[in-house]
Structure formats: C-alpha cells, structure tokens
Amino acid sequence: MITINKNEAIPLSKQIYMSFVDKIRSGLLPSGSKLPTVRQLAKDIEVSLVTIMKAYKQLEEDGFIELSKGKGTYVKMQLQPETSKTGQDFDWQLSIPDYLHRSQYARFQDSDASYHFSSSMIDPALFPNQYMDQLIEQVFKQNPRILSQYGGIQGDLALREKMTQNLLKSKIETTAENLLITSGSQQGIDLVARTFVGPGDVVIMEAPTYPGAIDVFRSRGATILTVPIDEDGMRVDMLHALCEKHNPKLIYTTPTFHNPTGTIMPLQRRKVLLDIAESHHCLIMEDDPFSDIYFDRKPPLPIKSLDKSGHVIYLKGLSKTIAPGCRIGLLAASGSIFKRLYAAKANMDLGSPLLTQKVIVPLVDSAKTEQHLKRLRAALKSRRDVVLAVLKEQAPRGVTCFIPKGGLNVWIQLPAWIDSNVLLYEANKRHVSFLTGSACFAIENEHSTLRLSYSYANEKLLQDGVMILCEIMQAMQPSSTSSPTF
Amino acid sequence: MITINKNEAIPLSKQIYMSFVDKIRSGLLPSGSKLPTVRQLAKDIEVSLVTIMKAYKQLEEDGFIELSKGKGTYVKMQLQPETSKTGQDFDWQLSIPDYLHRSQYARFQDSDASYHFSSSMIDPALFPNQYMDQLIEQVFKQNPRILSQYGGIQGDLALREKMTQNLLKSKIETTAENLLITSGSQQGIDLVARTFVGPGDVVIMEAPTYPGAIDVFRSRGATILTVPIDEDGMRVDMLHALCEKHNPKLIYTTPTFHNPTGTIMPLQRRKVLLDIAESHHCLIMEDDPFSDIYFDRKPPLPIKSLDKSGHVIYLKGLSKTIAPGCRIGLLAASGSIFKRLYAAKANMDLGSPLLTQKVIVPLVDSAKTEQHLKRLRAALKSRRDVVLAVLKEQAPRGVTCFIPKGGLNVWIQLPAWIDSNVLLYEANKRHVSFLTGSACFAIENEHSTLRLSYSYANEKLLQDGVMILCEIMQAMQPSSTSSPTF
Structure with missing residues (x-):
C-alpha cells in the first residue's frame, strides 16, 4: 500500500506518517478506508511494530484516522460530501504497493463546483476564440x-525558433537546439524530476509552493526541505545555510507572481539565488507560468536571463495565456543537462503532438496576441479586485491576504478558529470550491490557509461565491456571548 | 554520472556495467567521452575499487570502452558517423548524477536518413489526409x-464513450469511467511504470521486446527478467517457474503482432498467461498498438477481454492507425489500480490536450476509417512483401527472418560474421537507418539481429534501401578463398 525508503535521513515512522497523510489528503484513501493492521503493515514493509504504532498514533492525534476497537483502523478525514460509489472494488489490488505519494490535482482539478475557485485555469470567455x-x-x-x-521528440522546429525570439524579450539568450517542447509546464517539472531527482535527493522548495510540483517530487521519493516566503518571495537569506548543511540537488522556485502567494522576487534576490546555486553546483528549476499576467508593471527579468553557466532549467507554460487546449510548455536548458532531458522526453511520450504545436506557432508574439494579453491583464485585475472587495467587506475579522500583483491566485490566511478542511467541506456543499492551503505545503501540517483562483469564474460568480464563503466563515465564528465549551 | 541500487539482487558490478552499456548504446555517452577514474567513481557511488574495476574490465572486453595508459578510460563504441558538435559543454554538469539509464528512442527516432527504416511510424501518404x-x-x-x-485529467468524455463502444468489438467490456486518455501508448507504459514499478521490483518482459518499454522500466530501476519468444510469441511455459522464484510485480507483453518480431500469441497461451498472473497476483500490461494491422486474418481477442479480476492494464495506441499527429492512446484498467493511474496522470501533465482528443472523436469507428484501415492493411502488406522479396534475392546466406503476420516490422537474424552495430554504422553512411536488435533486449548482449520497419518509406525507397543494406552485408562476407586471419 505504501513504500518507504530505508536509506533516507527522515525517520521511518515519519515517512509512514507522511505517506498516509499524502494519500488521505489526495483522496486516494477516502474516508472509511480500512488501513492495514499494524502487524500486517510491519510485515509488508519490513519495519518494527513500534515504528508503525508510532506513525498510527500520530495519524490518530492529527485527526486523519480513527481506531475502532476490535474492528480496525479507518480513515476519518472526510474531504468531500459523499457521492455514490461506482464500480467493483477488486480487493486484491490493495496489496499492490505503489510509488504515488500524493496527487492533489487529481482531487482539486476536476471539480465541477458552480463557483469554481480551486484551479488556476483561465475562463475560456477571456480568449479571442x-x-x-x-x-x-x-x-x-x-x-x-x-x-x-x-x-519529433524535441518538438516542432518552427515553434522552437519562434520561442527563441520570444525569450529574447526577457533577455534569455538561447537557441532552438536548447529548447524542448513539453505538454504543459507540469510535464516539464516531471521531466526534470524523473531525470535528476531520486530517493533521498534533497530538493528545496518554497513554503507554500505549487502543489503539482510537490506531488511530483514526493513521487520521486525526494527529501523536500522548505524555505518560507515573505512579501518578496523566497527568503533567500535562509538558503545559504540550508545548502551548506544539506547539499541539495535542485531548488524549485516560481519567482514571478509566485504560486500561490502572488509575490514577486526582486532582481537582487534572484542574483543571490543564482550565486548560491552556482557555488553549490545545484540546479535551479525556474517555473514561469505567469510573467505575462502583471497588473501594475512588468516583473523583473527571469533568473534564466542571468545564467551563464547552465545552472537554470527554465520552464514557460503557454497554457495560461495563449491556448489552454493545446497544453504546450517550453523548457530551456543547456549542455548535458539539456541532452539528458531530451532523452527522458523520448521515454515519456516520444514527443508532444504536432497538431497542438503547429496551431500555436502563429499565436506566439502576434499583434493579436499582444492585444489579447493586454485585455486579459485588465480582466483578471478587475476579477482580483472583486474578490478583494468582497473579502474586505464580508470576511470575518482575522481573515487576511497578500495582494497579488499578478497571476491568477489570492492566498488567504484564516484565523485560528477556521480549519480550511472543514471550510472546504462546508463550501463544497454550497457548490464553492477552492484549494486548501495544506495542498501547497510539502512538509508543514497547515490548516489555516487557502488559495482562491479568480481566473476561471466571471465577476458575478466571484462576487456570489466569495460572499457564500464569507457567510460560511461568519457562521463558524465562535460567538463572543456563548460560554466556553471547556 | 550513474546511479545504482544497493538493495537489489543484481550484483553491483553488473549494475555498473549495465548502466554504462545503456548510456553508451543510447548515445548519452558518445564515442570519446571520458569515464570517471576507478577511484573517483568508487568514491561517488560508495562502492569498492574492486567492484568498479570488475565492471570496467567487462566493458573493455565487450568493446564498449578502452583504457588509454596514463590518459584515462574512454568510450570506444562509435554509433554513428561523426557530425559537427554544437553548443557549449558546461563540464560541471557531468558530475550531476541522473536516473536515466537508457533512451534508445532518443537515438533512433529522430533519424533523418533517406531510407528511414528505424522507427515504426506510418507514411503520412497512407492517411486520408x-x-x-x-x-x-x-x-x-x-x-x-x-x-x-x-x-480534464481523465480525458474527453465523448472520446472515452466512443472508445468504450470500440473496445466492445474486441469483447473488452468496460465503461468510460475506467478509461484514461494518454499521450500515446508510450505515456501509458510510463504511467504504469512510475505508479507500480520501483527500484528492485521484478518486471518480466519478452526477449526481444519494444525498446521504449525497456527504456522506461530501466529508468525506474526495475529488475528486468526476460522470457524468450518463439513463433507463437512469449514462451509462457517458462513463465510459471519464473514467477514462483521471483514474485514479479508486472508482466509486459505485446501479444498481437509482437514488436519487434511480428508474432501472434494464440488464445490458449493468452489464457495461460492470465492464469499465471492471477495466481501470483501480478499485473499484466497488455500493449496493443497493432491489432488493426493484420495481413491475413483477424488476430485473437486481447487478453483484457478475458480478464474478470482486474489484473490486466490494457493499452491501445491510436497513433499507428488513425492520427499520428494527435498522439492519443488509451488505457483501460479497473478498481484501485485505475484510480491510482488516474492520480498519476494528473502529476504527469494534468491531462492530455483537448484539441487532439476532440479531433479524433469523429474518426473512431467511422465508415471512412474502416475503409482507410482496409487500404492501410493492403498497402503495408505490399510493403512487407517488397522487403521480403529483396531479402530473399539479395541478402547473403545466413540472413533469416520471421514473416510478420501484421504490424510494421520485420525482425532479421544476421549470420555470426555481421555485427549489427557495424552494419548500422556503414548503413548510416549510405543514408539507411534501422534499429539494432540490441535496442530490443533488456539484458542479453545481442549483436546479430535488427528490426526493419517497412511502414514509413514507400515501396521504391524500401526496394532501394534494402538493396543497399544487402550490398553492405555482401561486402562484409568473409571471402571463402582468402586465408584465415588467425
């Protein structure tokens, strides 16, 4: 059912705990699922009874599972109001262990809520269809x-040549030979992880960060270390000591309109980050899906534009801005790092479809696309403002947020008396969806934040949906007149 | 530079040997690359000097590397006539280890030979464009x-519903809920491997088999065991003992027009195979790209059609027959096995592009497509016959082959005095490409077979190209009058 890594620095009981938390949060182990007995699991994964018991105890304390005397151990956390079950169960399959630690997107992306605020997709109405x-x-x-x-494995040459020109605008000097077309940025992240990250390798991420990247690194068995975010993005001042001690293989960052917080890393920090990577010979994966979606002024240049020594692997998605239906992303890297990623792409899918690539070529850098982006920025800014306005007026005291300067998300901090999982459960009943903050943390056991995407729903839906959310939060507020329950 | 797995049953020196062989054969370590010193590698991967020396000695004996006294150890095997090098080298990057053991397709797929016989792609002229x-x-x-x-992560519902109907023709009873759209079968193989196969897990493959599948399983660190092929496909009679001893997690098979040999596994063997999988609770991955390309009569039903207990993961590619430019494949599975694959797909790419899926919907099962398939079968049969005819007339004695009853490839056995790597090197000089048999073997050190795909080049090119190949082979023939050289 779960896999662990005995060579890793992380204690086994913690690994077992994390494996179950990941699977429960992803809905891979839904409410009511039976866990293996302590004895059975100890036998299956060859660790001591005491280690399993320690992990189960922690899971119980944190509210993920419950022990029913004489009956067994069951998943307690109910993520969504129940829907009818479909299909046969094939019980024997449960004994087949897998390497899938978590998949937050499998849980959140396909939500059919009326007020769909859980995924960073753009409203189809905002494209020049x-x-x-x-x-x-x-x-x-x-x-x-x-x-x-x-x-072709590397991707259409015409598209790569066009993108070489496009990247020059951000002062990234590359050639078509050093570009790889991917099926969205998500595949780019996966490609880098499968090639360079394995069990026990140290990966540094921001906390919070993009859940899709955590999913991928966890599946590779990486040891993830995190650096907190402030208003200027990743706290690079904390990075040096971390690198000295742990010798990381890769640093994953979204410096521009960081996902989920919407913050921007200033140029100075970008330089420091690159310096640190160079001095430790560690790779930087710079994920850049949002730099064209700025609300006030253009963001600083990508870290890749400063990279002379081949330390930065740069990912640019076109799904957010040009054509979501094509799922085209772009990876820029150099030297043998590039060559190996190219070979790995062949193993993944032999190359992205030609059709989607050819369709996107005339859209890159066209006057019409520039016009579209201008409108898109204005529309999204106005949607952001709707959310901020409703929150300001209706949210209970203690609810705060960063003001995103670009991108598609607002990151909301909840007061201590609101648990984001409970909030989501109630919200789902009223057809509102959002991403719980816990999805954005690789390690931290976080339950007082949420990410709300304002890019998919229109202003009316945003207005109404955020209002409903505020109502639910109001109702959760501990009444000041009621007597304490303990 | 390489990664090994100390918990595995395979001796470390053999693991090191295989890692270098894989990288050299894939062109990831081209001719002239310097290997790390014995001392350095021993330090990097933390094994003894003796173990490294043993691996290097075997590599030297088998002609992969050469020791230049006082200068170091270099890759000797030259795969292709040299072309000019592009770009900077970024030497520091070479010290970054990766998890990419091999990628034969990165080497063979993008060949720009005039006589392109190396990849199983279909000539665009054969489609109703x-x-x-x-x-x-x-x-x-x-x-x-x-x-x-x-x-959507799972793929377009209309396409899944259409494919549910399509699969019924092969007596596969499934529902749209149990189908997943993938970016070609290659992604399906990768999806299953990343979810269920990890370091040391035992995977059983046919020998020879599809190189793209070997690439994927090797990258996962699997322990691959092989079962030979006869005229009726996999020797399932050898499977039972293998399963008893090694407790495999997965059996990969292409029972219908097996790649590369073109053989068909009869129904009786299919039943035995399924029985064995059921009794060992081991998964079968049934890869079925070619069943629509039969030359004489329809092949037996897929193993999946017999599966009542959720042991078979069935992959059907549409790239070979309907629309290569869309790269659409299909995965059918049940129960928690399916659910976990679905979640893994989210981690890979958040779902295949909508555009390519919508385009393929009206093509599935249309009268026009049936007509196209009929023509395609006739055209490919005639191309196969051209190849067989030229080989029969022109190939030197000792060259033999299976007669493929369907699919896109002919598998050629060379006499002992032709090394397929040397043959390819000479053929490339004359703009002929093919796949060396070694690419199709996971373990065996094979150099007297080759796979020739007759699907991409037209009859004239096939005629001329195979003739050139025969000329080269003739020239390699040891003259019967010359005195022996030793």
Whole structure:
C-alpha cells in the first residue's frame, strides 16, 4: 500500500506518517478506508511494530484516522460530501504497493463546483476564440498532412525558433537546439524530476509552493526541505545555510507572481539565488507560468536571463495565456543537462503532438496576441479586485491576504478558529470550491490557509461565491456571548 | 554520472556495467567521452575499487570502452558517423548524477536518413489526409472554444464513450469511467511504470521486446527478467517457474503482432498467461498498438477481454492507425489500480490536450476509417512483401527472418560474421537507418539481429534501401578463398 525508503535521513515512522497523510489528503484513501493492521503493515514493509504504532498514533492525534476497537483502523478525514460509489472494488489490488505519494490535482482539478475557485485555469470567455478559429483554418491549409505526422521528440522546429525570439524579450539568450517542447509546464517539472531527482535527493522548495510540483517530487521519493516566503518571495537569506548543511540537488522556485502567494522576487534576490546555486553546483528549476499576467508593471527579468553557466532549467507554460487546449510548455536548458532531458522526453511520450504545436506557432508574439494579453491583464485585475472587495467587506475579522500583483491566485490566511478542511467541506456543499492551503505545503501540517483562483469564474460568480464563503466563515465564528465549551 | 541500487539482487558490478552499456548504446555517452577514474567513481557511488574495476574490465572486453595508459578510460563504441558538435559543454554538469539509464528512442527516432527504416511510424501518404482536414473544420465549428479549454485529467468524455463502444468489438467490456486518455501508448507504459514499478521490483518482459518499454522500466530501476519468444510469441511455459522464484510485480507483453518480431500469441497461451498472473497476483500490461494491422486474418481477442479480476492494464495506441499527429492512446484498467493511474496522470501533465482528443472523436469507428484501415492493411502488406522479396534475392546466406503476420516490422537474424552495430554504422553512411536488435533486449548482449520497419518509406525507397543494406552485408562476407586471419 505504501513504500518507504530505508536509506533516507527522515525517520521511518515519519515517512509512514507522511505517506498516509499524502494519500488521505489526495483522496486516494477516502474516508472509511480500512488501513492495514499494524502487524500486517510491519510485515509488508519490513519495519518494527513500534515504528508503525508510532506513525498510527500520530495519524490518530492529527485527526486523519480513527481506531475502532476490535474492528480496525479507518480513515476519518472526510474531504468531500459523499457521492455514490461506482464500480467493483477488486480487493486484491490493495496489496499492490505503489510509488504515488500524493496527487492533489487529481482531487482539486476536476471539480465541477458552480463557483469554481480551486484551479488556476483561465475562463475560456477571456480568449479571442473567433480569431483563433480562423487562424487554425489557415494552419490546416498550410499543413495538409498535420494529423498524419509525429512532431519529433524535441518538438516542432518552427515553434522552437519562434520561442527563441520570444525569450529574447526577457533577455534569455538561447537557441532552438536548447529548447524542448513539453505538454504543459507540469510535464516539464516531471521531466526534470524523473531525470535528476531520486530517493533521498534533497530538493528545496518554497513554503507554500505549487502543489503539482510537490506531488511530483514526493513521487520521486525526494527529501523536500522548505524555505518560507515573505512579501518578496523566497527568503533567500535562509538558503545559504540550508545548502551548506544539506547539499541539495535542485531548488524549485516560481519567482514571478509566485504560486500561490502572488509575490514577486526582486532582481537582487534572484542574483543571490543564482550565486548560491552556482557555488553549490545545484540546479535551479525556474517555473514561469505567469510573467505575462502583471497588473501594475512588468516583473523583473527571469533568473534564466542571468545564467551563464547552465545552472537554470527554465520552464514557460503557454497554457495560461495563449491556448489552454493545446497544453504546450517550453523548457530551456543547456549542455548535458539539456541532452539528458531530451532523452527522458523520448521515454515519456516520444514527443508532444504536432497538431497542438503547429496551431500555436502563429499565436506566439502576434499583434493579436499582444492585444489579447493586454485585455486579459485588465480582466483578471478587475476579477482580483472583486474578490478583494468582497473579502474586505464580508470576511470575518482575522481573515487576511497578500495582494497579488499578478497571476491568477489570492492566498488567504484564516484565523485560528477556521480549519480550511472543514471550510472546504462546508463550501463544497454550497457548490464553492477552492484549494486548501495544506495542498501547497510539502512538509508543514497547515490548516489555516487557502488559495482562491479568480481566473476561471466571471465577476458575478466571484462576487456570489466569495460572499457564500464569507457567510460560511461568519457562521463558524465562535460567538463572543456563548460560554466556553471547556 | 550513474546511479545504482544497493538493495537489489543484481550484483553491483553488473549494475555498473549495465548502466554504462545503456548510456553508451543510447548515445548519452558518445564515442570519446571520458569515464570517471576507478577511484573517483568508487568514491561517488560508495562502492569498492574492486567492484568498479570488475565492471570496467567487462566493458573493455565487450568493446564498449578502452583504457588509454596514463590518459584515462574512454568510450570506444562509435554509433554513428561523426557530425559537427554544437553548443557549449558546461563540464560541471557531468558530475550531476541522473536516473536515466537508457533512451534508445532518443537515438533512433529522430533519424533523418533517406531510407528511414528505424522507427515504426506510418507514411503520412497512407492517411486520408484530405478527408481528415474537412473533418477537422467541422470539429472546430462544433467546438468554437476548443483552444481555450483544458481537457480534464481523465480525458474527453465523448472520446472515452466512443472508445468504450470500440473496445466492445474486441469483447473488452468496460465503461468510460475506467478509461484514461494518454499521450500515446508510450505515456501509458510510463504511467504504469512510475505508479507500480520501483527500484528492485521484478518486471518480466519478452526477449526481444519494444525498446521504449525497456527504456522506461530501466529508468525506474526495475529488475528486468526476460522470457524468450518463439513463433507463437512469449514462451509462457517458462513463465510459471519464473514467477514462483521471483514474485514479479508486472508482466509486459505485446501479444498481437509482437514488436519487434511480428508474432501472434494464440488464445490458449493468452489464457495461460492470465492464469499465471492471477495466481501470483501480478499485473499484466497488455500493449496493443497493432491489432488493426493484420495481413491475413483477424488476430485473437486481447487478453483484457478475458480478464474478470482486474489484473490486466490494457493499452491501445491510436497513433499507428488513425492520427499520428494527435498522439492519443488509451488505457483501460479497473478498481484501485485505475484510480491510482488516474492520480498519476494528473502529476504527469494534468491531462492530455483537448484539441487532439476532440479531433479524433469523429474518426473512431467511422465508415471512412474502416475503409482507410482496409487500404492501410493492403498497402503495408505490399510493403512487407517488397522487403521480403529483396531479402530473399539479395541478402547473403545466413540472413533469416520471421514473416510478420501484421504490424510494421520485420525482425532479421544476421549470420555470426555481421555485427549489427557495424552494419548500422556503414548503413548510416549510405543514408539507411534501422534499429539494432540490441535496442530490443533488456539484458542479453545481442549483436546479430535488427528490426526493419517497412511502414514509413514507400515501396521504391524500401526496394532501394534494402538493396543497399544487402550490398553492405555482401561486402562484409568473409571471402571463402582468402586465408584465415588467425
């Protein structure tokens, strides 16, 4: 059912605890699932009874499981109001261990809530759909055999050449030979992780950070260490000591409109971060999905633009801004690091589809796209403002947030008396979805934050949905007149 | 530079040997690359000097590396005639170990040979391109916002429903809830491996088998065991003893028009295989890219059609037959096995692009597609016959092959005096490409077989290219009049 790594520095009981927490939070072990007995698990994964008992005790204390005397141990945490079960169970399958520690997106991405605030997707109405349709017609006329051909492992040359030009705008000097087309940034993260990160390798992440990246690193068995975020992004001042002590292999960062907090890392910090990576010969993965979505002024240049020594692997997604239906992302790296990522891409899928690549070529850097981005920025800023306004007026005291300067998300801090899991459970009943903050933390057991994406729902839905959320929070407020319960 | 697994049953020196062989054969360590010194590697991966020396000695004996006294150890095997090098080297990067053991496709797939016989892709001229273009126009009219939307993690529902119907033709009874859309079968293989296969887990494969699958399992650190092929596919009679002894987690098979040999596993063997998997609670991954490409009669039903207990994960690629430019594959599984694969897909790429899925929906099971498949079968049979005819007339004595009854490949056995690596080196000089047999073996050190794909080049190119290949082989023939050299 779970896998552990006996060579790792992290204590076994903690590893077992984390494995179950990850699976429970991802919904892979839903409420009511039976856990193996202490004896059985001890036998399966070959560790002592005491170690298992310690992990189970902690899980019980933290409210994830409950022991029913004589009956066994069950998952307690109920994430969503129950829906009917489908299909057969095939009990024997449960004894097959897997390497999937968590998958927050499997839980949150496909939500069909009316007030869909859980994923950073952009409202289809905000794209120039009619124009794009015309454009596609032309693409097909120019490439009559487009459905009959593979795209090549590295990706379409025309697209890579166009993106080389596009990256020059951000002062990233590269060539088409050093670019790889991926199926979205998520595949880029996965590609780097599968190639360079393995059991026990140390990866440094921001806390909080993008859940999809945590999912991937955890699945690789990485030892994740975290650095907190302040208003200027990652606290790079804490990084040096961490690197000295733990010799990390990779630092993952979203310096521009950080996901989920929306903060920007200033140029000075970017330089320090690169210096540290260079002096420790550690890779930086710079994830840059949002830099075109700024609300006030253009953000600082990417870290990759400063990189002369091949330490930065740069990922740019086009799904957020140009064409979500194509799932095209871009990876820029150099030397043997690039060569190995290229070979790994062949193992993953032999290359992204040609069709989606060819469709995107005329959209890159076109006048129409520039116009679209300008409108998109204005529309998203206005949606952000709706959320901030409702929160300011309606949220109970103690609810605070960063004001995002770009990107698609607002990061909300809850007062101590609101548990974000309980809030989500109640919100789901009223068709509101959001991402619990716990999804954005690799290690910390966090339950007083949430990420609200304002990019998918329109202003009316945002207004109403955030209002409902505030109502629920108000109702959770401990009445000042009631007597204490203990 | 390389990673090893100290808990594995395979001796460390053998692991080190295999790691270098894999990297050299994939071109990840090209001819002339310097290997770390024995001392340095012993320090880096923390094993004894003796173990490293043993591995290096074997590598030298097998012709992969050479020791240059006082200068160091270098890769000797030259895979391709040299081309100019591009870009900077970033030497420091070489000290970053990776988890990429091999990637044969990175070496063979992107070949730009005039006589391209190295990859199982279908000639774009064999598709009803004009018809497909018209169809796409309709798709866009019906889905005006197709570029603005994500496809969902599991994949487009309309496509899954259509494929549920399609699978019924092969007596596979499933539902749209138990189907997952993947980016080609390659991603399906990768998905299963990353979820269920880890360091030291035993995977059973056919020998030879599909190189893309070996690449994936090796990258997961699996212990691969092989079962030989005869004219009826995998020798399942040898499987039982292997399972008793090694308790495998997964059996990978291509029972229908096996890649690379083109053989068919009869129904009776399929039943035995499933029985064995059930009695050992081991998963079967049934890869089925070619069942629609039969030359004489329809092949037996897939193993999945017999599976009542959720042991079979079935993969069907649509890239070979319907639309290569879409890279759409399909995975069918049940119970928690399916649920975990679904969650892993979210971690990989958040779902395949919507565009490529919507385009393929009207092509599934349409009358036009049935017509196309009929023509495709005839065209490929005729191309196969061209290859067989030239080989029969022109190949030197000792060259033999299976006659493929379907699929895209012919598997050629060379006489002892032709080394397939040397043959490829000479063939590349004359713009002919093929896949060396060694790519299709997970363990065996094989150099007297090759796979020739007859699906991409037309009949004229096949005729000329295979003729050139025969000329080269003739020239390698040891003259019967010359005196022996030793």
